[in-house]
Amino acid sequence: MTSRSSPSYGFVIDNRRCIGCHACTVACKTEHSDPVGVNKTWVQYLEKGVHPRAERAFHVLRCNHCSQAPCVDMCPTASLTIREDAIVDFDPSRCIGCKACMQACPYDAIDIHPDTGTATKCNYCAHRVDVGREPACAVVCPADAIITGDLSDPESRISTLVAGQPTMVRKPEKGTGPKIHYIEGHREALDPLASHRSVRTLWGERPRDATDREEGQELSIPRGDPRRTYDIQQRHAVSWGAKVSSYLWTKSIAAGALMVPALLAPFERTSLVDSALSLGWSIALIFLALTGVLLVLDLKRPERFLWVLLRPQWGSWLVRGAYGITLYGAVATLGWWLQASSGSSTGALLLATAALLATFVAVYTGWLFGQAKGRDLWQSALSPIHLGFQAIVAGAAILLLLKPDELSDLRGLLAVALILELPFMLLEVFGKHSTQAAAIAARSMTVGIRGKWFYLGALAAGRILPVVLIVGTTTNEMRSGLAALLALAGIAIWEHLWVEAPQRLPLA
């Protein structure tokens, strides 16, 4: 036996043994007093093949206790941590209910507890491990199909199994280092896109979720195709909804409102810059406030919102972003208070600082969403740049909208920004996607009702029409205002589609 200073606990799920009895589920739920609707572990049934070659397979699914756990990276308050013994543990007393972990987890292993509003997931029964006992699921398992132990000890039973048997993990391409190893795993069971998920199960139903088609609109399943015949709902699905997409919109406006004057400063006359700037300070403040309100309201524990700043986990882009927003808010307040001309050194300094922070506030969300490893569509490297251009569009549009006469010169900037922004949006949708999930999510934005919103709303009305209105026609204030309004609406529609699309794919 090697030194036990730092064991690395993991699971082997031995499907040569599993009989699909659900004892682990019930033992887990009673051990943790978990409510109905919450599953830290569950036994998925998969069926495939045509009689009499029909098969049924069972897969115990749960938190993978990843060695590179994306939920831990993304959690803003270090509620999720990797313990020294490699358990991905969870402390509900620190959780603010931001659901970032649900976006980060590629395995849909995290629930929100209905009583506490905090996240909850398998923690390897850390309270039992702390006294030297195995998790409840492993103890109850009648077939001894759940094997616990120290993966860092080559002599341990679990290490011997992993070394001696072909094993699979879920989504190894995510690079998360999952520590549940499946013996005789089925790809169709472990890859959520490789089997059908009907709402009805062998002996009942599962709750509908946002990845399901509307009732009555379900596709029929070709005979013999792999199909989940017992499963649970996708808890992650659209856990970030309209409040989050609206936050992206308000934040773009708040950032753009000062990015635009800063862009104008080197090229335009001071009076125009100052005119934009005086409005920009106010808009930045108002929309930052809205952004804050939306972010707080989206928390399941809104009263804990300050913990993002006061109990920060620096690795999380939620924290970095929150600090960026806070600093930006502080500079905007100062700027609004002083109302210094951009021509003055104070004013120039303030504007430059504000512009840097605004740019950060605009683009950081790209990295934040990139931290959501569960969402392939959001893994785009272009996303921060896209958001930067989008903020300029938003800034130009809002300024133009509110001061159509004084700032009518911004029409040109708006048109240019729209033309520059457009390819990024098109690339997000039609570019080559490195994974199937990203491609499906992107495609989902172009078909059906979402397709209509995309083509008519985001693309035609939100991008092309404003450019046409500005460039292709004689300008007047009404047309500029309309173009600005459409551009702002276009951003809102796009953000909503982009935020929602990948969340409508199953992760488990």
Added chain:
Amino acid sequence: MSSKISWIERLAAQFGLVPRTRGLPQPERYGDDLRDFPPFDRWLELEELDSRRNPRRMAMVPTTCFNCEAGCGLLATVDVDENEIVRIEGNPLHPGSRGRNCAKGPATLNQVQDPERILQPMKRSGPRGEGGFVPVSWDEALDQIAASVRERLLSDRHDEVMYHVGRPGHEGSVERVLQAWGIDGHNSHTTVCSASARCGYQLTWGYDRPAPDHENAQLILLLSSHLEAGHYFNPHAQRIVEAKERGARIVVLDPRLSNTAARADLWLPTRPGTEGAVLLATLRLLIDENTFDRTFVDNWIDWRGYLENLHPEDAPTVERFLERFSEYLSQWTATEVEQLAGLEAGSIRALADEVARAGNRVAAHIWRSAASGNLGGWQIARAMALLTAFTGSAGREGGTSPAGWNKFKPDFFSMPEHGSRWNELIWPRQWPTSFYEMSHLLPHLVEDGVGKIGVYFTRVFNPVWTFPDGMSWMRMLRDENKVGLHVALTPTWNETAYFADLVLPMGHSTERHDIQSQETHSSRWVSFRQPIFRTLARLQGKPSSDTRGFNAGQVWEEDEFWIELSWRIDPDGELGIRKHFESPYRPGEKVTVEEQYRYMFENDIPGLPEKAAEMEMDPFEYMSRVGAHELPGESIRCHENKVEISDGFRPVVDAKTGIATVDGKAVGVAVDGAIRHGFPTESRRIEIYSRLLDEWGFGDMALPGSPESHVDPGKLDPEKGIYVLVPTFRLPTMIHSRSANSKHLMEISHANPVWIHPDEAQRHGIEDADLVRIETEIGHFVNRVWVTDGLRPGVLACSHHMGRWRLDTGPGSRWGSATVRFEDLPSGQVRLRLIEDVVPFQSKDPDSSRSWWSEAGVHQNLAFPVQTDPVSGMHCWHQKVRLNRASPEDRYGDVVVDPAKSRQVHQRWKEMARPASPELHGGLRRPRELPRPLGRSPEAYLFEQNPGS
């Protein structure tokens, strides 16, 4: 983790802006490696964390699961300060379950905490069956029952007192009570469960159940689904899985892809009713190809009896027997049987090869499934028993032993003599070879005028829902002239308790005393069920004499109830009852339930006192703390054990048969140079020809065969929608009648759609989830379909576990039951119609408002007529049905039944019976060699003793 806390947080905490990070408690570890359970010596004093990381002082007290008949060990961890159960796990010291459980074990915690459980005795307040109940004191209830029973015992109306048990969970404790009362009043559920399986085995080797040694088997042959259900799911499953990993093969015969079939190496989706033919065709191949155990057949198969009775002219040699038997079996050729059974060509060859390769390590089991589904299903079990025997696996390591060798039923401190009364309502003459009580016919027998019930105890028994033809039960129970005082002993509301006069809350597995022993594997054990808080108090030096007060509300336990009731029936001892309930330690005083078991553990369980002494405990403390005991001695090859010969005991061996007798009574058989115990059949060997059947009017079935089932393929016509419905299959998560109070079980499984093969669905234009009307002979039910390749063509299947209901006027478990009403239709039919699905409700458990499932399933059993096998007495579950698409007036959950038809079908099946009569069989009502759960004195079997109706 503390190192990750940033300076900002530390600063903010200093100013009180955020809570200080609490240091997690660092409890003492049991050791470096993770272990499944704490060391035994710590069980009574633990300090562990609960799931919220609060350190708690805890104690672990063993008990026995009550959620099926496997009797698995449980270990309840209780918080000794808060007096609450923290968790329920398995008991690692239990020989059968070895610390492991199925989902139903931990679900016990749901049951104990169920917000809708019955917490005090209830008395009916309106008409029977309307659901009105008011609380009543235990004293009042006991006095009322005692007076009713006493009145009948005093007026020689003993047969009017009946105890009817669904889930026994004990070994003989109630049988003892009934014997003490002098009544033949024990009724059971066996004829809806295992009668035919028992019959087939009993006729073959004189024991009514198999006990496969899966652990050491090479082939595990299942006409059952022991990886998910049945006796004994968890203990069997864990051993089957171990054997499989070691290289054993699993073969499953089942029309449905059960979880068990899904894990099989060979799945044979036989047409229902053809399984016996498949087994006999396989046996024929083994014999013809000489791939059976010749020595075992020579020694232990009663080939002598076969030749003597069927070919008396032949030379009595094993060679001749094999020729003759092969000739007999030639009617089952592989090709023809494969066609009959709807199997792919080569299936029987494959099965025979599997059997042959396994040598004498064939562990086989048949439970419910084919045996309980088909008319003549007992012949399927018999074929299975015989096939196993020919491999030489009977009684061998890795083979299949008689259950009797793997089970131990201890005596109590006072064992009343077997009575001589015979209750015809329970043991009617029409089915003299039944296994056992004709329980499913009770309403029809009452209607037939066979008898009436004065005091009716239903004990964890819910025939209205579990049995076929539930409406006949409702009619009987509603009629106070047919059933006098109905007392329901139950931990939870159920459909039958609605029709009770008194509903008495009895404990779950952590709230009651029982002893249990089951043939889970090649061993013998006894397990102790105990009210954990009372036990803990006793172990802490605070003994008590009453289980009430330790349980929730006024929940009690049966053992104490029976003691108290018996004293009230016979307060001064004049009826001869009281003496059986007097303490063996304190003469003349009322025995306590703890004394009852203390005495048993000290005196009646081999090896227990010694084992306890090794641990420096007395036997009672040992069982209280360890929870189970494995008896010493071998539990295989018991047939080979030599009969001990002493001066006063000198057997005489018959030269022709080898049977050894003492004073005319068979005691063994001469085999291989010694007088051995053999099997408890007439020949002391495994029998092919059954003289008993021959003599009792079943000469046409005296040999193994594959009689045509009532759902034989030839009687079906899928084109016209005529199918066999397999209604018996069970789910791994369900507890017959007691799942609806477990939220976590209901969440996983809550509906029972009708399974149908895609081709059959297409044939009738049915799509997945469509509503269909399934017509039985007496009515129909409406359910949705589940189109699946997991079922063979020509068959429909529907789990019997769902379709729980409650009336809108009465109580019930709302986690898992729909609200219904019963309507009398102008046609004379009665319709059950859903008023409301499962809906969230308010209770002390916030989860009750979060139930997200709406279906509770369909109560198909209501639409089934009783179909009684003339030999085994089994209710033959499979139904010949007509599949229709639902009509516009049909609603999900509808069940419509014509009561007149239900009577007619009963009568028609009854006509197949071959009754005993005073003029036949020496005036016997039943062969004395067939077992009865409630033993009778030899004279009780004579008609003249109890002429009856």
